[in-house]
Amino acid sequence: MKIARSSALLFLIFLSACGQASEDRLAGPVEISGDAIIEPLNGKQGDPVRGEQIFTSREAGHCVLCHQVARLDAEFQGNVGPVLTGIGARLSVGQIRYRIVDAQGIWPDTVMPSYYRTGGLRQVDHEYQGAPALSAQQIEDIVAFLELQTN
Amino acid sequence: MRRAYLLALILTGCSENHERIAEQSQISSADLRSGYEFLQPETQALQDDAFANPGYLWVDKGKALFNQSPEHGEPACSSCHSDDSRPVSKAAAHYPAIDEQSGKLVNLESRINLCRERYQGLAPLEYESDDLLGLTAYLSHLAQGEPVSVTIDGQARKYYDAGEDYFFLRKGQFNLACSQCHNEHWGDKLRGDTISQGHGNAFPAYRMEWQTFGSLHRRLRDCDSGIRAEPLEYGSETYTAVELYLAKRAEGLAMESPGVRR
Numbered sequence: 001m002k003i004a005r006s007s008a009l010l011f012l013i014f015l016s017a018c019g020q021a022s023e024d025r026l027a028g029p030v031e032i033s034g035d036a037i038i039e040p041l042n043g044k045q046g047d048p049v050r051g052e053q054i055f056t057s058r059e060a061g062h063c064v065l066c067h068q069v070a071r072l073d074a075e076f077q078g079n080v081g082p083v084l085t086g087i088g089a090r091l092s093v094g095q096i097r098y099r100i101v102d103a104q105g106i107w108p109d110t111v112m113p114s115y116y117r118t119g120g121l122r123q124v125d126h127e128y129q130g131a132p133a134l135s136a137q138q139i140e141d142i143v144a145f146l147e148l149q150t151n
Numbered sequence: 152m153r154r155a156y157l158l159a160l161i162l163t164g165c166s167e168n169h170e171r172i173a174e175q176s177q178i179s180s181a182d183l184r185s186g187y188e189f190l191q192p193e194t195q196a197l198q199d200d201a202f203a204n205p206g207y208l209w210v211d212k213g214k215a216l217f218n219q220s221p222e223h224g225e226p227a228c229s230s231c232h233s234d235d236s237r238p239v240s241k242a243a244a245h246y247p248a249i250d251e252q253s254g255k256l257v258n259l260e261s262r263i264n265l266c267r268e269r270y271q272g273l274a275p276l277e278y279e280s281d282d283l284l285g286l287t288a289y290l291s292h293l294a295q296g297e298p299v300s301v302t303i304d305g306q307a308r309k310y311y312d313a314g315e316d317y318f319f320l321r322k323g324q325f326n327l328a329c330s331q332c333h334n335e336h337w338g339d340k341l342r343g344d345t346i347s348q349g350h351g352n353a354f355p356a357y358r359m360e361w362q363t364f365g366s367l368h369r370r371l372r373d374c375d376s377g378i379r380a381e382p383l384e385y386g387s388e389t390y391t392a393v394e395l396y397l398a399k400r401a402e403g404l405a406m407e408s409p410g411v412r413r
Contacts, residue, residue, distance in 0.1 A: 065342045076343040080336050104326060111336060113325035123322040123380045133324055133379070 024119035027132040030101060036094030037101055040143075041116070041136035051145025054138050061134055061142055066112070069149060081112060088150040097143050100134070115139060175319055176334035178348055178400070185404050186347035186412065189338070198353075198411035206288060206357040206409020209281065209364045213289025216282060225271040228286075243290045244297040244406050247395045249306045256310040258391050259287050260366065278385035284364055288355050291408035298405060299352055301398040310388075314396025317389055323380030329393075332374075344413065349374075350401040351394060353410025360413060367394060370412075 030037055040046070054060040056074040064074045066081035087096065098105075103112035115134040134142070187195060197203055217228045232239045247258040250265060257265065263286050264275035276283035303311040318329045332341070333349030340346075354367035361369070368390045372382035383390050 062342075076340070078340045078342050080339045080341055080346075109331075111327060111331045113327070117326070121322075121324060121326055122320075123375075124324050125376065125379045125381045128324040128379045 025105070025117055026102060027116050027118045028136060030116070032098060032105075033094070035098060035106060036092060037098040038094040040140050041097070041101070044137045044140040046137075046140035046142070046144030048141070048144040048148050050138075051141035051143070054134070054142055055145055060138065061115070063142070084146065084149060086149060086151055088147045093143060093147050096146050097139070100139050100142060176330055178334055178337070180403065182348075183401070183404060184337075184348060185407060186350055186353055187407060187410070189345040189347040190411075190413070194359075194411055194413060198407070198409075204357065204409060204411055206355070206364055206411065209285045209288040209355070210292045210409055211285075212281065213285030213287070216286055217289055221271055221273055225273060228266065228271075231266075231270060239290055240293045241297045243287075243294040243408070244299055245301055247307075247310070247391055247398065248302060254306050256307060256388070256391055256395060258367075258386075258394050259290060261386060261391070263287065263290075279366060279369060284355055284366065287366065288364065288409050291355065291406060294406045295408070296405050298403050299398050299401045301395060301402070303395065303399050307395065310392040310395050311399060313389065314392035314394070317393050318396055323375065323378035325378040327378045329374065348401075349397070350404055351397045352401055352404045353407040353412065355408055356410035356412050358412045364409070367397075 028042060030041065031039060052072070055063045055069070056072065063084075064072070064077040066078040067084045068077040068079065069083070069087075070085040091099070099112075101116040102114040103110050104114045104117070113133060116132045116136070116139060118130060118132050187198065190198075198206075201207055217232075220227045220230075231237055243259055246262065247256050248262075249255070250257045250262070252269075260278060260283055263283065267273040267275060276286075301307075321328045321331075329349060332346050337346050337348045351367045351370075354370060355364055356370075357364045358370070366385070368385045368387075371390050371393060372385075375382040
């Protein structure tokens, strides 16, 4: 009896401490199924040509900071993250989407940023507060580009 | 038992709201390497050549300031710090350190400013001004080759702990900690840069990206901005504490200032 009560109390603490953080962790409503996000963000349609540009551009996604993709026109691609050549054959579209949206939700200690995350962050530069690093449209564009990287 | 289990659940349940990264990675002393070793040979050559290394412009300026009486006849730095009375030749290798008078942690820049205020009756120099960079560069260069070694006992301890905290704290829009790049990924390529272990032994340094000479705090501001974290003020207590943590972490590496970096 006593044990049960204290467990219930602890459970409440658990909810209040963590509930909010997960609720507004991401910039918009997203349904996670297993390790994938099946539905396109905000129902947006991705464009692979724009996606490639966002993937390489320093001002946008700048994924080449850490990742290489063979045949991509960008010099000095980084190697902090795995090579993404052929990623479209290895992962489903939904898996790719979830990895860009919230890599830190999948691998809590990873260096890969969560590009669609806005909540539970600290000391965010005022220029970037309240907005995700990439918009729903930009993420869908990158997804469309990576989906085509099948060999 | 049950309680402990539930507590663990609470902790892991909340861990998506990461404050620190879960495992505190370290660099073993056998692996300790200066940022110099990760530079292109041309950049190393530039640092090594005292005639070509632009940092020596600041060293020379600092040397002149150190030996010169300020405008209204106040004593020059050198009048107190002759070689035998209060030698400053290796001092830079042992900063930041506790200022006995205030009990606060000061780095070399703040020590120079305290001497100006206390013994020369002058206003402090602005952080990143050529004069303060020059004096800092001159003193650091006198300690060139000296192994970094700092005290973290007594009053310094709480600063060391605060510096360590900041180093392992995830922050910014990208939610990264210093340790994730400099402990876990040194040697890897971040685009054109090879990530080093993030030591401060070459600072103040000439950075090509700045096209000028700058302090360690300027470098820390760049790393914070890189992860889209609000950078802290120059000379802030937290950056000074990080500086102490970095110095302890780099203990044994030779002082290199004026360094040259990309």
